[in-house]
Amino acid sequence: MFETDWIIAAVEGETADGRGISKEQVQQMADSYNPQVYAAKIWLEHLRGTLPDSVFKALGTVSGVKADTIKSGELKGKLALFVKLTPSPELIAMVRNGQKTHLSIEMHPEFPTTGGAYLMGLGVTDSPASIGTGIMKFSTTNRPENVFSAPLVCEFGNCENQQDDLTAIRSMLEKLTANPDPWKGKTEPDPTNPPHQFAAHSDLDKLRNDFAELTAKFQKFEDFMAEDVTPVRRELGGRSLENNRIGY
Incomplete structure (x- = not known):
């Protein structure tokens, strides 16, 4: 902690x-x-x-x-x-x-x-x-x-564990998006009720696409943090008593 x-x-x-x-x-x-x-x-x-x-x-x-x-x-x-x-x-x-x-x-x-x-x-x-x-x-x-x-x-200022936090979030997203096709290796869907099964498969594809989009947005956020936060770390690296700044 x-x-x-x-x-x-x-x-x-x-x-x-x-x-x-x-x-x-x-x-x-x-x-x-x-x-x-x-x-x-x-x-x-x-x-x-x-x-x-x-x-x-x-x-x-x-x-x-x-x-x-x-x-x-x-x-x-x-x-x-x-x-x-x-x-x-x-x-x-x-x-x-x-x-x-x-x-x-x-x-x-x-x-x-x-x-x-x-x-x-x-x-x-x-x-x-x-x-x-x-x-x-x-x-x-x-x-x-x-x-x-x-x-x-x-x-x-100095959030040394920042990359670890971002890596943990990325790992979570990858686990959610890396789930293989649930239909692979299983018997073919029952043709007697194709509309429901096709709808379920379509929902799964949409969910996977949504997670892929979320991962892309997270990558942009990660890039933004890498660009903007690092200079601030250097600037705030030393503590100033008058400014009440700390290294965290």
Whole structure:
């Protein structure tokens, strides 16, 4: 299972409405996080689906949390919340295609078991945000007491296993399309009912053609990924603390 490197998810700072996430709250979230007590999930736009195949199902889990002081840049001296993520294949695909690359934390200011701040979840969004400004915002979505930070960029740049993922999909398609003619080696169809048998054979041919077309489209997609993603990998190969970029 994939796990990201450390990435900045939030920085102490004032919110748009005058409230703020304090240095103490950042430290409390880092010290108290325990996935065995409450595992923070990753949600699309902070929305929670109720069905396992919902568009708004969980897109992964926060596997680790720590707090550290930013050493350079405009936010030098600020305390930042770093997270490690275990993303789902759906989230990996989104980020590889430049979608939902911003992070926004969800914080409960007074978690029942600790009495302090606790990281309840992460949202992924396309909403633009100034990177590293420390400006936060609140949302009343889901739980009114939960705090939502302003989105920060989360780029899974070095997807080293990308080719393996594509190869697996290609293998699946090849298995589906490589099935030999089911009539080969068998007795001839019963001539007393040819319309039904011919229709079944025609349906099988159509299915095989549909899969062949799907395989061709997948090849185009694979070529596109090879052309466009590789340069991005090189560009994002190094991590930048100010830009919250990671190698994945």
